[in-house]
Amino acid sequence: MWTAILLGTLGVYLLKLVGLCVPKSVLEQPQVQQASALLPVALLAALVAVQTFATGHDLVLDARAAGFAVALVAALLRAPFLLVVALGAGTAAVLRLIT
Amino acid sequence: MSTTGTIADRSWPRARTAVLRDAVGVGVAVGALGLSFGALSVLAGFSVAQTCALSLLMFSGASQFAVVGVLGAGGGALTGAATATLLGVRNSLYGLNLASLLRLRGVRRLVGAHLVLDESSAMATARDDPREARLAFWATGISVFVLWNIATLGGALGAHVLPDPEALGLDVAAPAAFVALLLPRLRGRRLWALAVAAAGLALVMVPLLPAGTPVLVAGLTAIVAAFAARRAGGR
Structure with missing residues (x-):
């Protein structure tokens, strides 16, 4: 686990530093701009899907999906960040309590 | 010109207060998420020390949740580190936008780089006045760093006290937070x-x-x- 922590830390820090050091011309390339706009969208979407619907190698539909759906609606309605998180977690908690 | 200078100087204390108040507000909001990060990380099998190391050293929410999520699901160290790093690519773009504003050199640049975040970048670029923008970057970065790390420690220690974190829906906190981060993009x-x-x-x-x-x-x-x-x- 320390390997993942330290390698990931190094990667994340160097990327932060690169932005402050690299000449503008490189990062203003359209491909670089596009990739940095697209990467977080694709990775976060994939991460959310896996965290919500996967248990090990199985796809499951449980209280997480309901909590996620409520959080999605709240986020679409531009609810504040904390409210989105609280509604998502709260929905899953209530469902688990009554089932 | 002298007139605008006077107006800017007179409004500076007020602007400074507003910037600092916003910085603390953002820190508190992020801190609440830090609590759930600390708890989830320990539940995924990380030690309290490893959890705190992630928040102190990696200090990038989405990347940290990715490491914990990937390894917690049984993934390898390299996959976890690679996913975290790729999620950090956006920080480079923030850095580019901040570089001309902050004009950092030497040690200040090395320290400032650690504070390049979604929050500090957003707060800095939202300010038109360069002096306010610089203050917003440092104040937000430091506020988030302090509160995120305190909250991480609290969540990590609390994870052992909680009877059953799934009963509280804590496993949905991360995806819900990501959706809130993702939608504006x-x-x-x-x-x-x-x-x-x-x-x-x-x-x-x-x-x-x-x-x-x-x-x-x-x-x-x-x-x-x-x-x-x-x-x-x-x-």
């Missing part, structure tokens, strides 16, 4: 299509690929497809 049909494609691909790959890799593979595949589609579209 989804401007236009193309980005929505990318997000849906990446999510769908990841789910298709869950039964097929080793644990932890679907997120990485699906994310990268979706990006390549997006570039190919754009080229085919004639742009």
